[in-house]
Amino acid sequence: MIGILVQGASWLSLGIGAAFILIGALGIIRLPDFWSRIHAAGIIDTAGVGFITLGLMLQAGFTLITLKLLLIAVFIFITGPTATHAIANAAFAARLRPFALAGDESGTFDSGKKKS
Amino acid sequence: MNMFAAACAALFVAMLLILIRSFMGPTLYDRVLAVNAFGTLTVLLIGTMGFLTGRPDFLDIALLYALINFIGTIAALKFFRYRSLGKAAPKGAARQEDA
Numbered sequence: 160m161i162g163i164l165v166q167g168a169s170w171l172s173l174g175i176g177a178a179f180i181l182i183g184a185l186g187i188i189r190l191p192d193f194w195s196r197i198h199a200a201g202i203i204d205t206a207g208v209g210f211i212t213l214g215l216m217l218q219a220g221f222t223l224i225t226l227k228l229l230l231i232a233v234f235i236f237i238t239g240p241t242a243t244h245a246i247a248n249a250a251f252a253a254r255l256r257p258f259a260l261a262g263d264e265s266g267t268f269d270s271g272k273k274k275s
Numbered sequence: 276m277n278m279f280a281a282a283c284a285a286l287f288v289a290m291l292l293i294l295i296r297s298f299m300g301p302t303l304y305d306r307v308l309a310v311n312a313f314g315t316l317t318v319l320l321i322g323t324m325g326f327l328t329g330r331p332d333f334l335d336i337a338l339l340y341a342l343i344n345f346i347g348t349i350a351a352l353k354f355f356r357y358r359s360l361g362k363a364a365p366k367g368a369a370r371q372e373d374a
Binding site: 169178242 | 292
């Protein structure tokens with residue numbers, strides 16, 4: 160009984176993770192702007208990795224493999240948003256701006272009249 | 276066993292889409308973002324393929340790949356910002372952009 164429950168939870172988690180990853184990939188290829196594509200990459204880095212590793216952990220049971228999977232999940236959970244923030248910071252420093260701030264060099268919304 | 280194959284197929288499709296974005300990305304940062312996501316999906320694919328073939332011993336390689344992916348992304352960003360990896364940043368090169 161418990162085995163069937165664990166198998167079902169593992170399969171459900173793998174399916175949810177695969178769905179999140181497909182949604183993130185579709186967002187990366189379909190969204191119109193660099194600054195909106197970052198959100199899709201964030202979905203892959205947090206929800207996709209979390210659910211897939213959770214499903215694999217439920218398959219492995221209490222072994223060393225679960226520890227390695229947990230290590231991978233924690234590491235990607237820390238470094239994924241860090242890398243995304245570094246990419247966003249580099250793009251901002253290279254004068255790349257979202258649509259709403261196009262032509263505004265300061266990059267802040269409250270810096271006066273918006274040039275059109 | 277069948278669910279691992281489905282997850283692998285989803286990972287393959289997602290990697291294909293992200294590879295397309297990394298080839299046709301209009302700016303450099305689109306490409307770096309796509310390559311970073313591709314590396315993350317490669318880590319997941321290595322782990323899931325290990326479970327699919329019944330030998331989940333490849334997780335050490337997946338962990339190593341996660342480490343190298345992060346370092347590689349930061350190194351690529353640093354190279355394209357300062358045009359150099361070894362030397363320190365030139366004086367006042369990018370100070371005014373840092374928040």
